[in-house]
Amino acid sequence: MEKKCGYIALAGRPNAGKSTFLNAALGEKVSIVSDKPQTTRNRILGVYHDDTTQIGFFDLPGIHKPKHAMNRVMMRMVHQGLDDADLVLHFIDVSVPLGSGDRFVHEFLAKKEVPVLVVANKMDLVNKAKVIPTLEKIHADFAPKDLIPISAKTGDNRDRVIEVVRNYLPESDFLFQADTLTDQPLRFMSQEFIREKILHYTREELPHAAAVTIESFTHHEEEGVYEISAVIYVEKATQRRIVLGKQGQMIAKIREGARRSLRTLLDQPVHLELYVKVNENWRNNDAILGDLNIN
Numbered sequence: 001m002e003k004k005c006g007y008i009a010l011a012g013r014p015n016a017g018k019s020t021f022l023n024a025a026l027g028e029k030v031s032i033v034s035d036k037p038q039t040t041r042n043r044i045l046g047v048y049h050d051d052t053t054q055i056g057f058f059d060l061p062g063i064h065k066p067k068h069a070m071n072r073v074m075m076r077m078v079h080q081g082l083d084d085a086d087l088v089l090h091f092i093d094v095s096v097p098l099g100s101g102d103r104f105v106h107e108f109l110a111k112k113e114v115p116v117l118v119v120a121n122k123m124d125l126v127n128k129a130k131v132i133p134t135l136e137k138i139h140a141d142f143a144p145k146d147l148i149p150i151s152a153k154t155g156d157n158r159d160r161v162i163e164v165v166r167n168y169l170p171e172s173d174f175l176f177q178a179d180t181l182t183d184q185p186l187r188f189m190s191q192e193f194i195r196e197k198i199l200h201y202t203r204e205e206l207p208h209a210a211a212v213t214i215e216s217f218t219h220h221e222e223e224g225v226y227e228i229s230a231v232i233y234v235e236k237a238t239q240r241r242i243v244l245g246k247q248g249q250m251i252a253k254i255r256e257g258a259r260r261s262l263r264t265l266l267d268q269p270v271h272l273e274l275y276v277k278v279n280e281n282w283r284n285n286d287a288i289l290g291d292l293n294i295n
């Protein structure tokens, strides 16, 4: 079989399951996942490899109308990602009714030259017979080049996505080295893994108010241990109290969860220190956004 290699953008409204798909397709975690919308803030490249195919997937931040400076930066990355892509996969969560968010994404993508395929995700949550009208509606309204129903979570039909997208990729020599999984530095990945635990353990009001920056990241090679110190920024003193929790119980949980997942990421023990600071305006603060890799 001829070699194929190209770039695919994963688009869709927040929470549609793009990061879950990407991690599963790669067999490694490169993009953090949570049940809160707008988890992905950056353009993350994850590389899929098999004997005949290499795909650079961009997991784009969810497409939405920008409000904060941070969201504007996110939208700029969405545009860049789309301009670089050979193909777009529009992820739609079919376990909820097709909504204005999906239409907004569709109209946004339709203005670009790039071919769009729809991935109808979360099929494990729906009754197969009942979902047929939704799939038909997607066909009729969005006219995608292809429509692939999958469950990113259980893996149902996930391999089919690779088979189908392969048809749209250019014939090309491989562009990535055999062991390249992502373009994200470990330091940035670590920051994201910590943020994932904050999203996981805290309640609704907090998630989007929190940012994580790494203050120091040292690998003591001889001892075989990483020493990481990070700051969690929140917008209000009340949020700081939430992150700390009663007698520091919440921050202890976040720290322990993060330490464990960092150990897996870095493959060595990790000493982790976390500080929580209030900065009312971090979402409009260029220095912090710079640290977050998103400006």
Ligand SMILES: Nc1nc2c(ncn2[C@@H]2O[C@H](COP(=O)(O)OP(=O)(O)OP(=O)(O)O)[C@@H](O)[C@H]2O)c(=O)[nH]1
Binding pocket: 012, 013, 014, 015, 016, 017, 018, 019, 020, 021, 032, 033, 034, 035, 036, 037, 038, 039, 040, 041, 060, 061, 062, 091, 121, 122, 123, 124, 125, 150, 151, 152, 153, 154
């Ligand atoms: N049941 C089920 N849940 C899923 C599936 N795919 C994703 N999820 C869940 O949906 C939530 C959102 O998944 P993500 O992968 O973070 O979604 P995303 O599209 O990357 O979201 P943003 O980063 O906000 O753009 C998580 O709780 C996932 O576990 C699926 O196929 N079935």
